[in-house]
Amino acid sequence: MTWEEAAALPLAGLTAYRALLYQGQAKAGDQVLVTGIGGGVAQFAAQYAVALGAKLSVSSSRSAKLEKARSLGAEHGFNYLESNWVDQALAATGGFDVIIDGAAGDPLNNLIHVCKPGGRIVFYGATMGLPGKLEARKVYWNQLKIMGSTMGSDQDFLDMIAFVMKHAIRPEIDRVFGFGDAVQAFDRMKAGDQMGKIVLTP
Numbered sequence: 326m327t328w329e330e331a332a333a334l335p336l337a338g339l340t341a342y343r344a345l346l347y348q349g350q351a352k353a354g355d356q357v358l359v360t361g362i363g364g365g366v367a368q369f370a371a372q373y374a375v376a377l378g379a380k381l382s383v384s385s386s387r388s389a390k391l392e393k394a395r396s397l398g399a400e401h402g403f404n405y406l407e408s409n410w411v412d413q414a415l416a417a418t419g420g421f422d423v424i425i426d427g428a429a430g431d432p433l434n435n436l437i438h439v440c441k442p443g444g445r446i447v448f449y450g451a452t453m454g455l456p457g458k459l460e461a462r463k464v465y466w467n468q469l470k471i472m473g474s475t476m477g478s479d480q481d482f483l484d485m486i487a488f489v490m491k492h493a494i495r496p497e498i499d500r501v502f503g504f505g506d507a508v509q510a511f512d513r514m515k516a517g518d519q520m521g522k523i524v525l526t527p
């Protein structure tokens with residue numbers, strides 16, 4: 326890895342690892358949905374899912390990011406701003422065994438709708454805030470598990486490094502900025518233009 330790639334890996338790579346493998350228990354053949362593929366954690370969750378042999382779908386607000394995700398191995402991409410994306414996802418995949426999400430908010434209820442009976446929804450962030458309601462009936466009727474995940478243990482970190490090396494996973498770098506341009510870097514993140522990690526260098 327370049328220094329920039331190595332700088333992009335630790336926190337996002339660890340968070341994605343624990344969410345997908347420890348909490349989500351994802352395995353080969355599973356239908357996996359990673360939401361908001363432009364995000365730093367999401368790109369690792371997506372690459373790990375492909376490395377496991379799972380069938381990867383992603384969501385995003387931008388078609389260019391969905392297109393780019395295909396080069397990471399995504400079979401399907403859905404624009405979560407389209408009102409019928411839930412129907413599109415169910416028609417294309419039949420539903421998901423594991424869903425990895427960093428947005429939460431009311432869209433969490435869409436994830437409950439696209440989760441297979443017995444499936445697992447793991448969220449590691451709440452970019453969209455707290456949900457105002459929860460489709461509780463769908464959760465219990467379909468025996469869903471909704472779990473939280475944060476970073477990981479020292480053992481998770483060692484396991485993540487071994488997994489990344491074994492599968493030759495390369496962090497997706499969106500753009501590298503010098504410290505002097507840090508404000509532009511934050512503006513890019515605020516506008517949601519990034520696909521992968523933004524790195525600052527001295």
Ligand SMILES: NC(=O)c1ccc[n+]([C@@H]2O[C@H](COP(=O)([O-])OP(=O)(O)OC[C@H]3O[C@@H](n4cnc5c(N)ncnc54)[C@H](OP(=O)(O)O)[C@@H]3O)[C@@H](O)[C@H]2O)c1
Pocket residue numbers: 336337340360361362363364365366367384385386387390405427428432449450451452453474475476514517519521
């Ligand atoms: N628990 C932990 O250990 C941990 C670790 C790292 C980060 N986090 C949290 O996780 C969240 C994401 O952080 P990050 O650094 O990975 O991402 P990020 O680079 O800040 O990007 C956030 C992404 O959220 C996506 N998004 C926005 N609205 C969405 C929605 N309604 N549904 C699905 N996706 C949506 C966007 O994806 P598109 O651009 O593709 O539309 C955007 O790229 C933040 O809340 C952060 O605080 C938690």
